[in-house]
């Protein structure tokens with residue numbers, strides 16, 4: 375089959391591209407390379423911004439994909455706060471452009487990748503797909519709107535689009551930047567002998583999922599998900615951030631620095647979030663990789679990266 379992956383050079387998109395290639399499918403990656411940087415071998419690639427409808431249409435028409443996986447987005451806790459307009463444009467208008475393009479060529483299935491942060495900051499856990507979106511934060515508002523448009527395009531025009539809401543995904547090729555992603559920030563700091571910073575008191579909870587589980591879940595939803603529906607992709611491994619910090623300190627051979635600094639809670643930081651994967655279990659999917667083994671694989675990747683760096 376022919377698969378288009380928007381945002382296919384990004385962290386999750388590049389893993390998804392690789393898996394489709396490994397199972398014998400053809401892949402075209404569309405990415406504007408603003409944050410993506412990994413075009414996997416064997417995939418075709420076009421540097422296209424999803425806000426450029428003309429180029430997007432042209433690429434889709436020429437390729438004639440069976441499936442479109444839409445991952446391109448503006449993300450990163452800090453970036454979206456700094457750039458709310460761009461976040462809206464890419465995540466809402468860009469999504470509409472992708473849906474439009476896919477509709478014009480009559481694809482069989484579209485995967486819209488949303489986020490678990492649409493559930494907002496409340497203590498109702500585990501999150502079920504039936505919970506109403508409830509967030510007042512820039513990124514989640516844009517993703518909630520994109521989801522709503524997708525659902526309406528399904529209901530009004532029969533567009534075969536299905537949505538996933540990943541919880542916190544981690545693994546090799548994720549970027550440790552000031553823009554977030556706690557696991558790779560902690561691993562990188564520990565490998566470099568730098569202190570860890572915890573925003574707040576560390577009792578906040580996240581539900582981490584290794585990227586391979588996430589990608590398998592996405593492919594399962596493409597194959598068996600019901601059009602118009604949304605599915606959580608949750609690792610089922612909720613952990614407090616302070617416990618995560620201690621776990622990683624134990625897993626990474628001792629460096630000179632074992633400090634944990636406590637900084638003020640980030641604005642709009644969600645306190646505790648974990649998901650139910652009951653709906654996905656109904657499709658025959660559950661996460662397979664334990665937090666410990668996922669962390670080992672991720673640490674190994676970051677070690678290789680730091681060994682390659684000069685000095």
Ligand code: UD1
Pocket residue numbers: 449450451489490491540541542543553554555556557559560571572573574578580615640643644
């Ligand atoms: C993450 C994703 C987001 C996604 C959401 C749902 C980012 C960077 N991450 O947000 O795209 O929509 O999950 O899957 O956008 N923390 C520290 N110290 C650090 C870094 C983080 O204490 O050095 C804390 C944060 O305050 C937060 C937790 O760790 O409480 C997780 O942070 P992060 O990895 O940035 O993810 P989310 O905020 O959950």
